[in-house]
Amino acid sequence: DSGVTQTPKHLITATGQRVTLRCSPRSGDLSVYWYQQSLDQGLQFLIQYYNGEERAKGNILERFSAQQFPDLHSELNLSSLELGDSALYFCASSPGNRGVQETQYFGPGTRLLVL
Amino acid sequence: GEDVEQSLFLSVREGDSSVINCTYTDSSSTYLYWYKQEPGAGLQLLTYIFSNMDMKQDQRLTVLLNKKDKHLSLRIADTQTGDSAIYFCAEMEDDKIIFGKGTRLHILP
Numbered sequence: 001d002s003g004v005t006q007t008p009k010h011l012i013t014a015t016g017q018r019v020t021l022r023c024s025p026r027s028g029d030l031s032v033y034w035y036q037q038s039l040d041q042g043l044q045f046l047i048q049y050y051n052g053e054e055r056a057k058g059n060i061l062e063r064f065s066a067q068q069f070p071d072l073h074s075e076l077n078l079s080s081l082e083l084g085d086s087a088l089y090f091c092a093s094s095p096g097n098r099g100v101q102e103t104q105y106f107g108p109g110t111r112l113l114v115l
Numbered sequence: 116g117e118d119v120e121q122s123l124f125l126s127v128r129e130g131d132s133s134v135i136n137c138t139y140t141d142s143s144s145t146y147l148y149w150y151k152q153e154p155g156a157g158l159q160l161l162t163y164i165f166s167n168m169d170m171k172q173d174q175r176l177t178v179l180l181n182k183k184d185k186h187l188s189l190r191i192a193d194t195q196t197g198d199s200a201i202y203f204c205a206e207m208e209d210d211k212i213i214f215g216k217g218t219r220l221h222i223l224p
Contacts, residue, residue, distance in 0.1 A: 002159070033212070043158075043203065043214040056211050090157060103148070104212060106158040 003027065004107035006091050012113045018079040021110045023091030025072055031055070031096030032074040033104055034066055038087035049074055050096045081114045088112075121204050121215035128223045133191040135218045137204030140185065144206040147180060149189045152201045152217070161189070161202075196222050 003026035013019055025032050034046040036059075045058035049068035060066075063081075068074045078085060088111050092104035118140045127133040139147065145166050150158040164171045164178045164187070171178045177190040191198055201217040 002157070042216040045211050045213070048211070056209070058211055092158075103146070103160055103163055105160060106150070108157040 002105040002107065004091060004093050004105055006089075006107040006110050008110060009108065010111050010113075012115065013081060014115055015081055015083060017081050017114075018077065019081065019112065021076040021078070021089050021091075021112075023074045023076070023093075023107060025074070025091075025093030026105055029093035029095050029105075030072065031094045031102075031104075032068055032072070033092040033094075034060075034074070034076050035090040035092065035106075036087045037090060037109070038084075041087075043090075046076070078112070083114050086112055086114045119204055119206055119213050119215035121202075121218045123216065124219050124221065126221045126223055127194050129194060129196060131194055133189075133194045133198065133220055135189045135191075135202050135204075135220065137187045137189075137215055138185055139187065139204070139206045139213075141206055141208045141213075142182075142185065144208060146207040147178075147187050148203075148205040148207075148212070149176075149178065149187075150203040150205060150214075152203065154200075158203065191220075194220075194222060198222060 005024045007022045030051045033048045037043045046060040048056040066076045088109045090109045091107045094102040094104045120138045148163045149161045175192045179188045199222045203217045204215040
C-alpha cells in the first residue's frame with residue numbers, strides 16, 4: 001500500500017460525458033501527478049501540481065483539466081469523453097521539494113471505460 | 116526527444132535469474148527507476164538509482180547503470196512465480212517522469 005488513494009476504482013460512462021477522478025496523496029506529500037495508461041500509448045504523464053499550483057504539463061488534452069485543493073487532494077476532470085479516453089488513470093504523489101527530483105508513489109488507479 | 120526503450124516480453128524459468136534491460140535518451144537524468152505492475156494493480160516502486168552510481172543491490176534485486184551507453188538493467192535473482200508482472204523502466208526529465216512501455220515477465224515452471 002503506497003498511501004495514495006484514488007476513487008472511484010472503476011468508472012463506466014458514455015461518449016460526450018464528463019467525469020471527475022479523485023486522488024488523495026500520501027500524508028505530507030505536496031506534489032500530485034496524473035498519468036494515463038492505455039494499451040496503445042503506454043504510460044503517459046499528464047500533469048503535476050505542487051502545493052496547489054500547476055508545476056509541469058505533459059501530454060494532457062485540452063478536454064482534460066486538473067486542480068489541487070488546499071487539503072492537497074487533486075481532481076482530474078475529463079470532458080467530452082471519446083472512446084479513446086478509455087484507460088487506466090493513475091495518480092502519484094511525492095514530497096515535492098522544489099529542485100529535488102524525487103520518487104513518486106502511485107495509487108491503485110481508476111479504470112475508465114467509455115462506451 | 117524523450118524515449119525510454121524496453122523489450123516487451125521476457126520468459127524465465129522459476130529459480131533462474133531474470134535480467135530486464137532498458138535504454139534511455141536523456142543524459143541529464145538524475146534518477147532512474149524500476150516499477151512493477153501486477154495484473155489489475157497500480158505501479159509499485161521497486162528500486163531507483165542515482166545517476167552517479169553504477170550499481171545498487173536490494174535483496175534479490177540488482178540494478179546496473181551504464182551511463183555512457185545510457186543503459187539500465189534490473190536483475191532479479193531466484194525468480195519466483197510472484198515476480199510475474201510488467202516491469203517499467205523510467206527516467207526523470209525536467210520534473211517529469213518518462214516511462215518505457217514495460218517488459219512483461221513470464222515465469223516458466
